[in-house]
Amino acid sequence: MPLTGLQIFKLLPNTNCKKCGYPTCLTFAMKLAAGKEALEKCPDASPEAKAALGAASAPPIRGVTVGRGDRAITVGEETVFFRHEKTFVRHPGLFQIFDPAGLTAAERDAKLDHWRAIRIERAGETFQVDGIAVVETAESVAAAVAASDRGFPVAILAATLPGATAIAERIKEHRPLLVPPAGANLEGYAALAARLGIPLVVGAPDLASLADAARDAARAGVTDILLEPPGADPRLLHHSLSAIRRGALDRIHPGLGHPVFLCVGAGEIEKAVLGITKFASLVALADCGGETWLPLWTLRQNIYTDPQKPLQMDPGLYAIGEPNDRSPLLVTSNFSLTYFIVSTEAEASGVACHLAVVDAEGLSVLTAWSAGKFSGDRVAKALREMKAAERVSHHTVIIPGYVPVISGELEDALGDGWHVLVGPQEASDIAPFFRDVWGPLARDLGTHP
Amino acid sequence: MSRIIASAAIRGGHACVRRAETMLAEALGRHNRNTAIGFPSTAYALPIILALTGKRVEKLGDLEEAVGAARSWLPAEPTEKLWLPYLGGALDAGAATLVAQEAIEALKPLHGIPLEFDYWLGPTTDGILREQGIKLVDGRMPGFAACVGALPDDETAEQLARDLQERNLLVFMGANCAGETMAAQLNRRGVQMNWETFLVPYGPDTSSIVHALGFACRAAFTFGGLKPGGLEETREILLYNQRRVFAFVLALGEVDDEKYATAAGAINFGFPVIADTDIPEILPSGICTYEHVVSNVAHRDMPARAVEVRGVKIHTVEIPIPVRHGPAFEGERVRREEVAIEFGGKYTRCFEYLASRPMDQVQDGLIRVVGPEIGDVPEGARLPLAIFVEVAGRKMQPEFESILERHIHSFLSEPMGVMHLGQRDTVWLRISKKARDAGFRIEHLGTVLLHKLRNDFPAIVDKVQVTLFTESAGVEELYPTAAAAYQSRDERMGALTDERVEIFYSCALCQSYAPNHVCIITPERLGLCGAYNWLDGKAAYEINPHGGNLPVRKGDSVDPVLGQWKGINDFIRNASNGAFERFSAYSMITDPMTSCGCFECIACILPGTGGIMIVDREYAGETPVGMTFSSLAEMTGGGQQTPGFIGIGTIYALSRKFISADGGLARLVWTTTRIKQKLGDRLRQRCEELGKPGFYEKIADETVCTELEPLIEYLATVEHPALEMGEMV
Amino acid sequence: MSLDLKPKKWAGALREVTLGAGSRRPVAVGGGNGLPLHTFEAAFPHRPALALEITDVDPVRWVESVRQPWEGVLGRPAEAARRAVADFGADLLLVHLMGTHTDRGNRSPEQAAADVGAVLEAVNVPLIVKGPGAGQKQNTVLARVAEDCRGEGLALHSATNEDYKTLAAVAVAYGHALVGESPIDVNMAKQLNILLADSNVDLNRVLIDPLTGGLGYGLEYSYSVMERIRLAALGGDAMLNCPIVCLVGEEAWKAKEAKVPADKEPLWGSQRERGIHWEVATAMTLIEAGAEVVVLRHPETLDRIRKQLDSWFGSEPSHDREGVVQNSFRATDEHR
Missing domain, CATH: 3.40.1470.10 (Bifunctional carbon monoxide dehydrogenase/acetyl-coa synthase(codh/acs), Chain M, domain 5)
Incomplete structure (x- = not known):
């Protein structure tokens, strides 16, 4: 049973000294209880507090950072088995497997530059290649350096201990992840990782030996460890992943309290799906096409959304199709699910339109309205900020059918010349609404193309 | 249960069973035991016998067992001196009667008596059952009325039929009163009777009423997935009908022993009896949801009273007002220049007050405007207004008054061209010129409240009447009562403690x-x-x-x-x-x-x-x-x-x-x-x-x-x- | 140091629901007594079943890459059914009567019943029959289909909290299973099942459709709600232990990401593969969360998911792919 914030608070000095970075001891205690802070940040914690909190406050799964600088990625620190219990905290890093064999320096750099340039915006998140997993070959030292120079966290997919050592030595400042080859004797790799202070992946043919191997690596001085689960087939992989997470949370073996590393070969998207949903923390992908990466990024975004805090869209005026000043103007909340449903249906209607997404703190329309986040005044203010009046000549705004109650207030707040039209309740009725209500109205107004 | 009714029902039961026995004996004398028997196009044999005894009657010989069972259920025939165990005996007699009547109906063809002739439709086929029975089960049809007997005159008969139709109720007709039948009366008025008009005449004998109850049983078999069998199964079938099939019996004209017995049978299904004559009432609930027998009801009031007693919930699909309405108009404003008439705000007293009343003190559907209507005053007039809503319901409690009253705001915001703000005595209400031009009147505020309250709160509201006072005298007279109610509600809520x-x-x-x-x-x-x-x-x-x-x-x-x-x-x-x-x-x-x-x-x-x-x-x-x-x-x-x-x-x-x-x-x-x-x-x-x-x-x-x-x-x-x-x- | 990994045991198990009766070769789903795919610690009598969606009219909104494998049979339900079963190996089919929608052809209940009848003639796998969407039209269409195809053990899709009485009654009357659809909400799903049970529907003939959010479009909501429904079921909640069906294809192929051509979004890669991946990822994720029936659109997705499931449940298909029948017989009508 973890300690509550209040129980932890009682163990703290209650001086509100702010040395931990928080304004009060209570706030710090709450962060500790949530597993988001470590007791070390309190310089005045008594030995009793440390003893009491030590075991309880250590996260069941350690955090591991790979890389340095802006693109460094920290994984682990998970506290639950089911995402609805709290949330999955650190989304898994997706690394591009890169075999530089046979490439000229220019070809290699072109590839790395291309990967570095990839940025895809989706629902408030920027998707990018999180790191490069360099396959050890003759050209790998240069490739690893090139990747590190570009800011990428690097995983070294080692083939030989000397080869890996050569790469690791060169980029040790960049905190690379050392991945020994399958079945290798881990001792040498553990010694290397311990000496350089870099994270290490340990693997084993079964869970018991995996846990032991991780414990041994820790004893050998490796502080940051990732586990590569046994996973010859989907069933075994799923079993291993589930057992590691459960074993870590139940603290049945210190060797299980580490994040998980997974390598996914070409054409194995199913394996990556399994990894992302079931607790893998670093996934190295052989495929490099968007058709593989986009679904996986999106899946990660979905699974790692805080289930108690809805995914939000950036407020603003979104174009559906290629709208002009005579196209309909719809307004909705910035709850991502609402936005997605509305935009999908609006797009399917074939009618280009403007979609004004109003900051409703990520609540659905009706909830937002009840909470006062989708009032006529707020919507009007948002429309003014988006300069909606300059975008549509008809000055008519279509509001969701669930909140007709704001129509009067909104019309008042928008002022002269604006009309409020109550749209359908369900997004699926947008197409018929455009056809049956907006169409004739637009023709009457003489605004229809 | 009333001793008189119980005695009559038991006498009627004995008579019916005797008649069935006689007809069966005659039939067996003339026909082979294996002669097929049953109603046309049904897979449920004789459905009441199937439901009550668990036995499929398919051959003439099978009837012996069924009628024998009916005989065995009959309590001793009452005498002047015999003290009766009221309810149980009468209900058993009722069940025996239904079995006997179904046997009689099934035997009729063997005696050369047709089941279907003139305008009488006879038993219902499974095809029609599938098409129409589902409406009873899924709620499209709120229930059915089994009309037993005849009305005093043709015109009243037609009026009753129309009143029932208006409520979407399926109307079954059977039995006669001194030779007169409701179906004959409707026929003389030229009323179409068939499954399209939901006016279904079964037969001129009292026994034909079993086809209505058989229809209910078959609906339970088909759509409730119930299986015939032993006592437990029978209980399930009766309970299913009590909970789901909102049927009632209208006893029209004199009630003889057989009709009492049939009524007792219907009560087994939870179907109450509403009579136009002065027969003894059976009020306390036991089998039926509410009363069992209610008597002396005027024909005009019968549908409403029956609906109330059976607990039928009638849902209004289209509220009869001349403007569009719905949540889509909820937030709309009526601007000053658009106002046809206005109440409250800072100009006049305007309040709304909802009170609960005993069932018999509310006349459902009554809407009155006391004072000028919209057309009686100049455009833009400002009048005082008291919206006085009285509701009654079996499960209504005074505590719910404030909850229902709070909904008046959203209800009155729904008609297009009506603006409603505030609550209690801070109401501000405007009706637009457009709405008025479309025919909207003050009275329609009541129409909206009536239907919305009944539709949205069927569990607690059975009856609604609305009075709209639009002159100072009435408004001021009611106000102290309303103000006292607001205060006492607040105090009551304040006094409501966890302990x-x-x-x-x-x-x-x-x-x-x-x-x-x-x-x-x-x-x-x-x-x-x-x-x-x-x-x-x-x-x-x-x-x-x-x-x-x-x-x-x-x-x-x-x-x-x-x-x-x-x-x-x-x-x-x-x-x-x-x-x-x-x-x-x-x-x-x-x-x-x-x-x-x-x-x-x-x-x-x-x-x-x-x-x-x-x-x-x-x-x-x-x-x-x-x-x-x-x-x-x-x-x-x-x-x-x-x-x-x-x-x-x-x-x-x-x-x-x-x-x-x-x-x-x-x-x-x-x-x-x-x-x-x-x-x-x-x-x-x-x-x-x-x-x-x-x-x-x-x-x-x-x-x-x-x-x-x-x-x-x-x-x-x-x-x-x-x-x-x-x-x- | 040995690992003390105790298998997790639960008080409850899923109901086992058999789809198909009469002339159908039945497919049973559910019955498991552990978390989805946790074959290492629980027993699963049936593997998740894979359905393909076929339509009564040409689904004009389907994107080209998912139309392609169905070329020549779109809008011809019997032919599409044969191809789905014989060529693509579907365990069962979802017949989507989209053409009965008032805005999409307004086909009559009689036409709908004839379409379903033709599919029943063509193949002998169980069918899920999906109406045009909640409302009076759906009730009329599905009631007619239910009556005309009585005894075939169809799964009628779908009853909702607001509108369940008609479909509950016809499912009971004509021996069909029923899909109860609720909007990504555990309590609503439970409430609907209580209402169905109250209408005398046997919950051993009910599937839960918790509403599928496709990848990127609410998948996480479906995922968590399904996990919670499963946990409730395993905890012994008899009102939430019906197997779950997910309409994966419909949702996955609705996504913009499954439809946009590669030349418009060069970073997104090949459109065809991307679409299939979108469906594969949605399906696999929801199976992990507890889907026992997934309805797909692209046969390649079906093939890929089947291969995955083989790893857990062995490679003998539950269906030998000879589900196409020459002379089918229909259940005799006991009511006539």
């Missing part, structure tokens, strides 16, 4: 995103969203017993100070999926209530002050604890028990039970100006009740400070009582 009730209500509406969260709503602690109080929970449960609000019995007290009860703890354990063992209603430190995320405010302890702070959702700034509302919400929400932190509805702060185990309101050292404004005088008053002079002024807010150290200094300066109370943890 005085045995049941709290749960609210699990938020489990979709806070899986283990359960609100426990007590009279003195409303839901943390601020939207649901105990009465709302109670009404919500009456309206939908499978919804998110369930009654929870307190059970034995575990800790009266913390507010823990065994029943509540048991419920919490189960409803939180085992995540929590205990719940304190009155503490934020020990086993506090979980919080979903919809809380209006968060209360949190402030170590160093001995007190707490309350911050509202709208407040975006820093707070003395060092967290903004949104970071506090992250700690508090999600359905976890977080000692020291609770989500609350704002007005819980005013409750005597506000963290009473932890020291109560006197602990409040800091809050936001918005909360102070919202609670206003009520907070001031509550502070005074604490008996700590000047306490209200000592509560800091963001204009005093937003950090802990200055707050502690301030509290010392003003000598806040919390400082004396000691730390909470």
Whole structure:
């Protein structure tokens, strides 16, 4: 049973000294209880507090950072088995497997530059290649350096201990992840990782030996460890992943309290799906096409959304199709699910339109309205900020059918010349609404193309 | 049960069974035992016999057993001196009668008596059953009326048929009264009788009524998936009919023994009898949902009375007003230049008042305008208005008045061209010129209320009448009553304490995103969203017993100070999926209530002050604890028990039970100006009740400070009582 | 140091629901007594079943890459059914009567019943029959289909909290299973099942459709709600232990990401593969969360998911792919 914030608070000095970075001891205690802070940040914690909190406050799964600088990625620190219990905290890093064999320096750099340039915006998140997993070959030292120079966290997919050592030595400042080859004797790799202070992946043919191997690596001085689960087939992989997470949370073996590393070969998207949903923390992908990466990024975004805090869209005026000043103007909340449903249906209607997404703190329309986040005044203010009046000549705004109650207030707040039209309740009725209500109205107004 | 009815029913039962026995004996004398027998195009043989005995009668010989069973159910024939066990005997006789009557109907063809002739349709085929029976089960057809006998004249007969049709009720007709039948009367009036018009004449004999009951049984077999069999199965079939098939018997004209017996049979199915003659009534409920036999009802009132007695809920699909209506028009404004007529605002007295009445004191559907109508006054006129709604319902309770009254606002906002603002005596109502031109009148406000109340609250509202006073005299006369009611409701709510009730209500509406969260709503602690109080929970449960609000019995007290009860703890354990063992209603430190995320405010302890702070959702700034509302919400929400932190509805702060185990309101050292404004005088008053002079002024807010150290200094300066109370943890 | 990994045991198990009766070769789903795919610690009598969606009219909104494998049979339900079973190996089919929608052809209940009848003639796998969407038209269409195809053990899609009485009654009357659809909400799903049970529907003939959010479009909501429904079922909640069906294809192929051509979004890669991946990822994720029946659109997705499931449940297909029948017989009508 973890300690509550209040129980932890009682163990703290209650001086509100702010040395931990928080304004009060209570706030710090709450962060500790949530597993988001470590007791070390309190310089005045008594030995009793440390003893009491030590075991309880250590996260069941350690955090591991790979890389340095802006693109460094920290994984682990998970506290639950089911995402609805709290949330999955650190989304898994997706690394591009890169075999530089046979490439000229220019070809290699072109590839790395291309990967570095990839940025895809989706629902408030920027998707990018999180790191490069360099396959050890003759050209790998240069490739690893090139990747590190570009800011990428690097995983070294080692083939030989000397080869890996050569790469690791060169980029040790960049905190690379050392991945020994399958079945290798881990001792040498553990010694290397311990000496350089870099994270290490340990693997084993079964869970018991995996846990032991991780414990041994820790004893050998490796502080940051990732586990590569046994996973010859989907069933075994799923079993291993589930057992590691459960074993870590139940603290049945210190060797299980580490994040998980997974390598996914070409054409194995199913394996990556399994990894992302079931607790893998670093996934190295052989495929490099968007058709593989986009679904996986999106899946990660979905699974790692805080289930108690809805995914939000950036407020603003979104174009559906290629709208002009005579196209309909719809307004909705910035709850991502609402936005997605509305935009999908609006797009399917074939009618280009403007979609004004109003900051409703990520609540659905009706909830937002009840909470006062989708009032006529707020919507009007948002429309003014988006300069909606300059975008549509008809000055008519279509509001969701669930909140007709704001129509009067909104019309008042928008002022002269604006009309409020109550749209359908369900997004699926947008197409018929455009056809049956907006169409004739637009023709009457003489605004229809 | 009335002794007279019981005696008559038993006599009738004996007569019927004897007749069936005679006809059967005659038939067996002339026909082979294996002669096929039954009604056309049905897979349910003789359905009543199938339902009541579990036996399929397919051959003539099979009838012997069935009629024998009927015979065995009959109690001894009553004599003048014999004292009767009322209900049981009569019901058994009724069941025996139905079996005998079905046997008689099945035997008729063998005796050369047709079942289908002239306008009589005879038994219903399975094809029609499938098409029409489902409407009874899925609610498209609210129920059926089995009309037994005849009306005094043809015109009344037609009127009754039309009244029943208007309510969408299926009308079965059978039996005669001195040779006259309702079907013959309708036929003479040229009324079409068939399955398209929902007017179905079965036959001129009383025994033909079994086809109506057989129809109900077959619906239960088909759409309820019920199987014939033994006693338990029979009970299931009867219960199914009682719960789902909203049928009743209209006894028209003189009621003889056989009709009494048939009625007793129908009562077994939960179908009550409404009579136009002065027969003895059987009021207390037992088998039927409400009364069993209601007599002396005028023909004009029969449909309404029957609907009420059977508990049939009639849903109005299209509210008969001349303008469009619906939630889509809810927020619409009627601007000054568009006003045809206006009530209230700052100009005239305008109030709405909903009162519950006993069933017999409300005339359902009555809408009166007392005073000028819209056309009687010049455009733009300002009139006073009293909207006086009287409702009655079997499950209506005076406590629900305020809940229904609150809905008047949304109901009257729905017609296009009507603007309604405020509640109680702060109402402002406008009707637009456009609406008036379309034919909308003041009276239609009543029409809307009538249908919306009946449609939206069928579980508690059976009857509605609305009076709209539009002249000063009437308005002023009613006002003191309404004002007194508002006040007494508030006082009643104020006097409603946790100790005085045995049941709290749960609210699990938020489990979709806070899986283990359960609100426990007590009279003195409303839901943390601020939207649901105990009465709302109670009404919500009456309206939908499978919804998110369930009654929870307190059970034995575990800790009266913390507010823990065994029943509540048991419920919490189960409803939180085992995540929590205990719940304190009155503490934020020990086993506090979980919080979903919809809380209006968060209360949190402030170590160093001995007190707490309350911050509202709208407040975006820093707070003395060092967290903004949104970071506090992250700690508090999600359905976890977080000692020291609770989500609350704002007005819980005013409750005597506000963290009473932890020291109560006197602990409040800091809050936001918005909360102070919202609670206003009520907070001031509550502070005074604490008996700590000047306490209200000592509560800091963001204009005093937003950090802990200055707050502690301030509290010392003003000598806040919390400082004396000691730390909470 | 040995690992003390105790298998997790639960008080409850899923109901086992058999789809198909009469002339159908039945497919049973559910019955498991552990978390989805946790074959290492629980027993699963049946593997998740894979359905393909066929339509009564040409689904003009389907994107080209998912139309392609169905070329020549779109809008010809019997032919599409044969191809789905014989060539693509579907365990069962979802017949989507989209053409009965008032805005999409307004086909009559009689035409709908004839379409379903033709599919029943063509193949002998169980059918889920999906109406045009909640409302009076759906009730009329599905009631007619239910009556005309009585005894075939169809799964009628779908009853909702607001509108369940008609379909509950016809499912009971004509021996069909029923899909109860609720909007991504555990309590609503439970409430609907209570209402169905109250209408005398046997919950052993009910599937839960918790509403599928496709990848990127609310998948996480479906995922968590399904996990919670499964946990409730395993905890012994008899009102939430019906197997779950997910309409994956419909939702996955609705996504913009499954439809936009590669030349418009060069970083997104090949449109065809991307679409299939979108469906594969949605399906696999929801199977992990507890889907017992997934309805797909692209046969390649079906093939890929089947291969995955083989790893857990062995490679003998539950269906030998000879589900196409020459002379089918229909259930005799006992009511006539």
